[in-house]
Amino acid sequence: MNEFISLKIDNKSVRCKKGSSILEAALMAGIYIPHLCHHPNLPHHEACKLCVVEMQEQGTIVASCSTKAEAGMELVTNSPAVQKIRNLSIELIFSEHPADCTACPKYLKCELQSVAQFMGLRGGRLKTVGKNISSDMRNPLFVRDMNRCIQCGRCVRACEQVRGVKVLDYCHTEVGSSIGIPGNKLMGEAGCRFCGACVEVCPTGSLRDKEGIINDTVPYEQALVPCQQKCPAHIDIPRYIRKLAKGEMEDAVAVICEKVPFPETLGLICNHACEDVCRRGLVNQPVSICSLKRYAANYDSGSWKKRRIVKPQTKKRVAVIGAGPAGLTAAYYLVKQGHQVVIFERKDLAGGMLQFGIPKYRLSEDIVQREIRDILDIGIEIKYETNITNPKRLLTEGFDAVIAATGAQCGSALQIPGYRSEGVLTAIDILEATARKADIKTGERVFIIGGGNVAFDCARTLRRRGCERIDLACLENRECMQASAEEVAEALEEGIRVHPCKTFIRIVTDGKHVTGVETANVDSFSFDENNKLQMKIAAGENHIYECDTVIFAVGQKSETFDDLCGFTVGKANTLVTEANSCQLLGSDAIFAAGDITTGTKFVISAIAAGRAAAMEVDQFLGGQGDIDELLLDRDEQEHFIGRIAGFDKLERASEELLPVSERISGFKQTTKAYPDKTATAEAVRCLQCDLRRDLERVKFWNSYDAEPAEE
Amino acid sequence: MRNQQKNDEDMIMRHELNSNNAATPVVTKKWGRMSGNNIAEYINLGGFSGLKNALKLNPEDVIKQIEVSGLRGKGGAGYPAGLKWSSCAGQTGEKYIVSNFSNCDDTNMIVNTMIHNDVYAAIEGMMIAGYAIDANLGIIFLRNTQTVEYYIISAALEQMRFSKILGKEILKSDFQFDIQVVMGKNNAEKGQEIIILRSLAGLSPVTVCNRPHAAEAGLYGKSTLYHSMETLASVPAILEEAYLETKLVQLVDTENETILITEVAIGSSIGDILVREGITTEGIKAFSFGGSMGALFPPERLGMLIDFDEINHAGGAFGNAVIRILREKECLVDNVMHCYAVSSAECCGRCVFGRMGTAQIYETLKDITKSVANRMILIV
Ligand code: SF4
């Protein structure tokens, strides 16, 4: 129960919660009192004395941040006596503060500057007592420019009392006190957990994020947690990792399932762009976000489904074409929004690329089909082996909206001489045939053209099918290959020969069948303004690789409809949508999601597209489009993270990789999920960048009803 | 009881303080009669009989005796010790006794002299207090510079444990008490009660406004009895015999190369003390009481009595009982300037007035001594 009390501030009646300070009461009522050492998330400190007010009756002056508001109080925030103290205080603060505001990266975002502006005063009368400390740039992530410190003590309180880490402290030397790290240690050495709380609460430019750390092209709140921002589905990464660090695996799964319906699949095959931007990477190495997801998913008991909300029936029907990751995701969220969904799948099994594109040694069929079953179980109807040739017709068959999510499943080939010869295949052919355990004829010497993940998937699949001699060539050099570094390394271990920097002149044949590929070496290449490839061929002779099978892994084309119904077709056969929308250009109730609109992308992008389509279609059908849900409440105590010995030195763990012989002898998963101990240790490495979001942003005087002083 | 030394260093090294000259030895009773904190000698001189007597009484009666004695905290404010004790005794749950065995001002050597001459009296006082308020743990806090003192105190405690005067079944009673010595981690951890309590609890070493009384919520928020070393050292005498309130003062007469520490009865006049100690009152330009935290007085005030209220009201700092005599050759402005240099360097660093205000005054005085001051600065 909150009791309220009333008091008077500047003759204005103010009501506030019992127990609030005078300052809180005033700010709440829109009355601005200058303050610097006060921060809403920190205990009061009474250091700056700017917040003084006069108690009218007693004539005493008190600091409003640390004095409790009491019923019936009558206070003045700007009596002459108050002004005198406040002015002296700001003069004293500026007597040791550098004058070069405009040179400070915090310029215009600085609380001190704002207070001074409000008071119309900076000092200049008193003697300057410079500190002349140079900026400390030695630490990862943060700059400590203590020359600008006003010793408000906020960072110390945040570090000590909010986080329980206690790295920053008051330090004393012969000349006096300062804020620092005792012993002038590096932050990491002193036990810093790089949570950023100190930077967040610092009112001045003394503690800052290093330049470029905060991505200023996205909203600040999002930029604070780069991994989540980068994840196309915006999974709440730090939150699930924190759960894992505490050993609460099921809770971790619940957090993941708030945003995506395929936890284990993603844990195995996601391209994890999140890890590229993980802040821990700047301390030593990024957190293994993806492997931790896989680990968590192993503990999925489905208990989170109890909290899942399925809204009441809307009687609206949606048809989804294609049961790949995009289609399944869209269907899942639409059913949750109360719509009835039917998926039409051309093949006899759902999953799309998950089922037929990704080799089993990366993602086993059991996992894909189990997760798909889980999704369908929410009440999605699926019609297999149904080829939709005209999506528009579905609208006349009782559907209120259609989502096309047919993906990009037609392998393309480079149109070089000989590309139609016998023995030329596409990677997709190989991968799908393998997934179906079907026969596909390949020779003894295979030459793969392409350097992306699919090329490597294909090479490694063939290796597992017993092919001994596999050459893989691509245009890019080793560093720029599109496939992930691990993929390349593992393929090399498995005996696949990789030839970077090649261009392909022709396929050599005996008139009918492939006998080799003629290549030239490329020095460099670029794309001109029309996106046309420009190459510089290296001097020297062309080389012919002898082979009996050539496989193109140079991308896939989107799969559209026999009857295009007037849709606009773009590059690589994609369907074009309205700007910032999933709705197909020139259609009314037909939407598209996933590779069909973007061309081949990653699974997580398809899932994100499925989510976006679900939101839009829900709105189209009269809903709110609010598919986000909280499957687990946030824990109040999370912000107190405490100390961990040697935190900055904790090394990234990698999953155990099977030995090569075991790998190539079948389609076993190549890596093993973390054992419990490793997973916890890895989870502990996270900096928990999201905690910083919970610290309130201090509002400046101009967001209150305040009049600045005349200068 | 006098001791003339060339400089402060020697002073700390030698401790040849002759207690026979003390008018009323209470705290200094055993000084100069032990060969260096030897427990057998302390006991031979009647040590621990205060504790023994206390253990024969009810805790309430011990507190009553403290109340009757009129003992006041000698660290500064002069709060009646009996009141502190009974308010701690009235609390439930875990309790602590914390004492600061250091001075916040480098020129004050009273505490270190106490440690070197007789550390047991204060420890005994701490134990009596522990018995009276029902605490089982005492903590002695030292500055990070007091390494020698740390070893002396640790050794004394070891001797006491060995003689079964500390730990369990103290002096064959069922009273149980232990003492820890804790040294500050850095030189910010020094000075006032709140800073020391916070340092011990692992919090930043700064003062806090509007805090509860330590007796109610002190160390770790538990009831804590906090006393200066000198207050604790006065306690055994109260339980031994008729007690008289005294104060240790340090007299500094730089021009005559004199520094001495003496124990005087509360209510003695400063002028008389100087005369008794053979320090001439001729040619005194001014004297200060309280070191850098105190105030300067003209020679007419030599009649001022050593008394909690009188000194504090006059602006001196009773707790930091250093009386410095300034004679002709010394400059008063320099002296004040020096005080502000010390204050600004030694302040805890929390509030802007304490930190930058003192720095500003120091800078201004510096300008004044160099005749380059700007009068604008005086308009506040
Ligand atoms: S670094 Fe910033 S937060 Fe810390 S005391 Fe200085 S101004 Fe305040």
Ligand code: SF4
């Ligand atoms: S440290 Fe944790 S929260 Fe921060 S970016 Fe990396 S995974 Fe995300």
Ligand code: FES
């Ligand atoms: S905000 Fe109250 S003293 Fe600084």
